[in-house]
Amino acid sequence: MGGKAEKGTPKYIANKIKAKGLQKLRWYCQMCQKQCRDENGFKCHTMSESHQRQLLLFADNANKYIDEFSKEFSDGYLELLKRQFGTKRVNANKVYQDYISNRDHLHMNATQWETLTEFVKWLGREGKCVVDETEKGWFVAYIDRDPAAVAAMEAKAKKEKMDKDDQERMLEFIGKQVARGKKEGTTASEPTYSEFKRESSQDRVTLSLNLKRKCEGKKPESLPTSAFKLKSKDDSKKTKSDVTVEKNKKSALDEIMMMEEKAKEKANRKDYWLTDGIIVKIVTKSLGDNFYKRKGIVEKVIEKYAAQVKLVDDGVRLKLDQNHLETVIPSAGRSVRFVNGAYRGEKGVLKDIDTDNFCCDVEISEGLLTGRLVKGVQYEDISKMAS
DSSP states (O other): OOOOOOTTSHHHHHHHHHHHTOOOGGGEETTTTEEOSSHHHHHHHHTSHHHHHHHHHHHHTHHHHHHHHHHHHHHHHHHHHHHHHTTOEEEHHHHHHHHHTSTTOOOGGGSSOSSHHHHHHHHHHTTSEEEEEETTEEEEEEOOOOHHHHHHHHHHHHHHHHSOOHHHHHHHHHHHHHHHHHHHHHHSOOOOOOOOOOOOTTSOOOOOOOHHHHHHHSOTTHHHHHHHHHHHHHHHHHHHHHHHHHHHHHHHHHHHHHHHHHHHHHHHOOSOOOOTTBEEEEOOSTTOTTTTTOEEEEEEEETTTEEEEEETTTOOEEEEEGGGEEEOOOOTTOEEEEOSSTTTTOEEEEEEEETTTTEEEEEEOSSTTTTOEEEEEEGGGEEEBOO
């Protein structure tokens, strides 16, 4: 009665290798996709009738088989590179080692490439990867040509181009204030100054305080009228100046609020928008016509870019990417939630819809900003809330 092989013995190591599924490549037949355990087994396989028949089929159209094997190998390598490393720059040999760790992988000696270097150069020539050679070997970076990814990159570049830097905005604001100050300074009358000269000390200054005579000489009727006129003129001047100051304060306040809103817009504008409790619409046809244009409620957001959606009609739950969904705009007077932009996360009430410009006006209904009316909100920045 024999037990398990002792650790460290050749039998133990052989059993571990067999359990993992990786055995010697020289005893593997790619045509028959059969792995033999030893040299004797591989020799018996090459002499078998099935192997000879497979060789005859291969001889009739060798290029077809090699092309199929090459395509399968390149697709598997690129799929692993895309899924595990994305568009990051990585050592090509590291990706290859991860690829061949699968016992069902296709061996490179059955393809049109004899070495990994030739395969990497082919990836660069075909435009599938960005390749470069260093002292540590060849490095590859996957080029994502998915239409959704390309559209997302273009949208991100457009947004970065439109957004201005905070410092640039502040300099522009200060420049406007300086220009306005210069413009107002040119219209106002500038005071004139004269040199102060002391009169001679020999000249005496005499003051006459004959109040009685002065009062008798004045007409009593003219005092109220002139005082009233003077007061009315002063009031009119004061009113005009107050209006001007109030307008300047209001315009400056509006500009400050606008700058704050732009700063919030830059901080809260993300490339993901899904949130719990909103109603969305399915816009992909990959699930079939039964689910196209159906509406559902976002129950749970999965890693920012995907969500578990429960259909409104029959309660079916689906896991969908945000690229396969779009926001739902309700009728006026219904509750909505800001899903992107400056007021991300706020709740509001839809007041008006501008169908020509694809935007709407929303009044915030909760929080510190309750009652603020936000105009020109884009359709993709809000969505109907589930009741």
